Amino acid sequence: MAVMNYAAAAATSLGDAMRRDSAVVALGEDVGRGGIFGQYRGLQEAFGSERVIDTPISEATIMGAAVGMALTGLKPVIELRVIDFALCAMDEIINQAAKNRYMFGGQSHVPAVIRMPIGIWSASAAQHSQSLESWFTHVPGLVVVAPATPQDNYGLLQAALQCGDPVAYFEHKELWALDGEVDPGQPVPLGKAALRRSGDDLTIISWSKAVHWSLDAAEILARDGIEAEVIDLRTLWPWDREAVFASAAKTGRVLVAHEAIQVAGFGAEIAATLAEQTDARVARLGGPRAPVGYAPVLEAETRVTPSRIAAKARELLAR
Amino acid sequence: MAVMNYAAAAATSLGDAMRRDSAVVALGEDVGRGGIFGQYRGLQEAFGSERVIDTPISEATIMGAAVGMALTGLKPVIELRVIDFALCAMDEIINQAAKNRYMFGGQSHVPAVIRMPIGIWSASAAQHSQSLESWFTHVPGLVVVAPATPQDNYGLLQAALQCGDPVAYFEHKELWALDGEVDPGQPVPLGKAALRRSGDDLTIISWSKAVHWSLDAAEILARDGIEAEVIDLRTLWPWDREAVFASAAKTGRVLVAHEAIQVAGFGAEIAATLAEQTDARVARLGGPRAPVGYAPVLEAETRVTPSRIAAKARELLAR
Amino acid sequence: MMCRIRAFEDAAEEASRGGVAAFGQQAVGQAQVRGPLHLSTGQEAVAAGVCRHLRPNDYLTSTHRGHGHTLAKGADLERMMHELFGKATGFCGGRGGSMHIADFSVGMLGANGVVAAGIPIALGAAQSIKIRRVDAIAVTFFGDGAINRGPFAESLNWAAAFNLPILFVCEDNQWSATTKTGTMSAGQGAAARARSFGIEAEVVDGNDVGAVSETARGMIADIRAGKGPRLLHARTYRFKGHVSVDPAIYRDPKELEAALKSDPLLVTAAQLRAHGVAPTEIDAVLQAARTEVARAVETAGQAPWPAASDAFSQIQDTGAGQWL
């Protein structure tokens, strides 16, 4: 048990996995110097440049090569820096990594963890601020993960490396410095949500950085005696229906809050599923369908905030 | 007014646009020989190889170059063959074409029509059978279109070329040979759904090839006296809320049926919006979250069919 | 091997009539081999000449036109035909078909429906060989059109920067679908591009299996000796249309006519005759291949279809069973 930040939790987790399993390797730009956010710190020193592999700026080939590595006995961790640049490697992720096993009738497996940090990274504007996790939930073959805490970043990375499937692994660009307790002995299973706060009046479902805003929103609501239950989904595919449905049955009202653009975001999937299968009232709050602007005032317009979540919750309660 | 197939309607429409507007050009692989589905037939002969441009197999650069063309006074029509290969050009579509105007504060515009046929193309297996239209509805800056008939392919292509925005234009891989009447004088506006069949018992919302299955499903239901209203959305972004909400108010039950994988498909957005804003009961039917297999029996499992739509409709009516 | 490939392609072509809608053709439904079928007829010498120097633990990636490569790498002909027929007994259990033919048991890591996509996969296999300190190499086949896609250049750079054990083979059939590749390719082709990354490269007559074999042998020996990547550019010709239903009306019939004169099977037959092999013996080889293929077609026709439930297996372990 130690306090460390979200970036260090990832580096520690990867290091622990590499020590245990010689098949685990990491590759990507600038990983040798620890990654520009410290998320690979110390690893090349510990495991050498053959297992912590600096690469050219060749996203398509980074991902394609990782598929080749995975098919031949390795378990690559692929650094794509931010989801925005992962757009340069979509054929390799979607057509190659995700479909390989099925297409070849189970002759092959692609155990791989594809790190593609999401979210608004303050003042980084339209090409560095996207959250495209819902895209990957739409693609068969992929597991989709989005940790919100250092503990989960440690534990979910372990689980992702062990599961044997290609995992779209979404850290958040603004969580790197978040400190928290990390217990390496505490497993964090894929597909299990975490109850972050209990409440009876409504349920807020969230993941990644939006979990923290949701908790802040719950605080705001609590001042008026409204008790919100906050669920951190953690894994988007497969998502923890059991936890969500149980909470929905309890509160009868479910708000899904996420940073990604609301239109066709994963909130739509959850809300639609609830509408089809339960009597809960549903609402969503995601970003507007607008690129993220550079100036603080513009950026602020595209952010989902605690107060906006709280306002949306009140609206839902009034319905 | 003439009878022509869906491919010929597109070629005719593009030809008419090129005749009217010298800024319109087309580029992509094999367009000079008319495209492998005939969707560019006769155009290079008519307009020369400077305006109907054969390109190397370089999807990223096809799309990137088109952005440069659009920024400098042209209106490119970009042939990416199938959505599956468009994955090789995602940075250019998402980070460059879609965001350009906003990022540069309105100094620029990217009038462009990006043709990326969707759908299962029989016996073409996992890498040639995807329907990823929901991804593009999630991306600000883009208009999203999916014509179901020759008339709409003619008219929507006209509208797409005139709108001045980058348009993700999704023809269907199995509709090329579909014949229908085409009246070039009949405009088909963006953002307007088409009522394909009237009914009072439930509404089926659909687009692209699934419209035809939905109409067949309505026939099946009609045998049992169930009258389904069938709405062809035609434009996914902006979608025709007015038409959908009006029908939902009338029937009280809405089924969204699409070929794309159900999980995080655009049906989720429509269902979630209806659940948030109306009292209609909603249901979705999309493909399973599974890659499309080659053998007919496997492929059939991943197809949305008239009988499956009808069965889902009955389920919804029983709820 | 070349005869087996030719016999296979001819039989597959025969079984594919009406199997796909494109090039103005409609799918008629009752074809035994459905979907886009890309034949390597006329290009047999490249696959045969290169792969004879490979061991089962060497890795290979291929293209949409991958039957010849797969056979040459040692895959079972019958199971391949079964896969083309979409049967449960095929290599991919009917899930993949022609464009996704693969036999991982002999190191054949897959055909690919996306042009140039196999190249980085082989590159990764080569890096994996190095990391795991295995005595093997990786080989990747790709077309002349594929060299204009970014991943080819990225992979050349990477292979050279890491000195990886990989052989790049450009199988140049002069066409990219309906486009004459020369009109869309600048410079002196794949070999020149490889050399700009410091990779040794050679151009050979891809219709002469002896020439291909001889050059590949030397290059593969170098690669095994740790001398780094090599590129082989083999010039050949696509006898058929882009896919089996494509009548290829966009090309000058004279071009095909001329190319047929360098049919690699004829070239080899002539060489063998010059070495004193009796024509009947040569015919017998092709005859034997045709008999083998005919048997494969027959068993493929009788083999069972996959179960419908196979549509939902081998996708992923995590969350298996949850398809909606």
Place this chain on the structure above:
Amino acid sequence: MMCRIRAFEDAAEEASRGGVAAFGQQAVGQAQVRGPLHLSTGQEAVAAGVCRHLRPNDYLTSTHRGHGHTLAKGADLERMMHELFGKATGFCGGRGGSMHIADFSVGMLGANGVVAAGIPIALGAAQSIKIRRVDAIAVTFFGDGAINRGPFAESLNWAAAFNLPILFVCEDNQWSATTKTGTMSAGQGAAARARSFGIEAEVVDGNDVGAVSETARGMIADIRAGKGPRLLHARTYRFKGHVSVDPAIYRDPKELEAALKSDPLLVTAAQLRAHGVAPTEIDAVLQAARTEVARAVETAGQAPWPAASDAFSQIQDTGAGQWL
């Protein structure tokens, strides 16, 4: 021009302290220039030497490190600084910032946050020039690291295949973020790669504005004369970290020390002195630039922020107003 770029970069750097979280630094919030700020300090001679031969109707695309290129293409310095401050009066109305600096009125079609993404855009502009029969050329700047991304190779091929009026300029500062580019780049670099596509290419000392200018002049004349694409590889050095907050502890301080000796401003000053220009005159130019920049910083500080509603304008016309 070089002095104006230097003064601009120095001021921007000053205004950006604490402006972004990366490289172990935290954003403190009150910085005037926020977000990743990539400085071209030390690379001024490349922008200046190339762009002096361009006309306003020539097109230019740039990289994440695009201030120098933009100024050299003729953009207004003050409006640039306003954009870096995120103000309504900036070129992009505060929507873009440093990574998306652009001035379409002088043909500067944009910096780019994605490595190598500007290259195909310039290529398309060049094709557009040809289609519209305009008398102009396109130029694209990119880094040494960018040449390993596929779009660079794709664009070289395309430019040569279509004989387009485009100048490729590789601004080689020896580093790609925290990685020494040489370790990741095979072969003889950008020029060798261009030649493999049949594109004429030259390597110049990018710290010598005279040398850059002379070579660019010749190449641009050739391009204007319809002789097709050219590539210029200019060797220079990145004086600062990758972004302004990066202390660049990963590189040998001696390397920087040596590089500072070839500071393009010093090189030029020495040349001017040798031509009899008085040192005071030279100083005056830099001083004037610093004064101009100081004024820009001042007005930028006072300029108005964009309206919140600007977050929802200039996105798209079709469906405008529908953001949820």
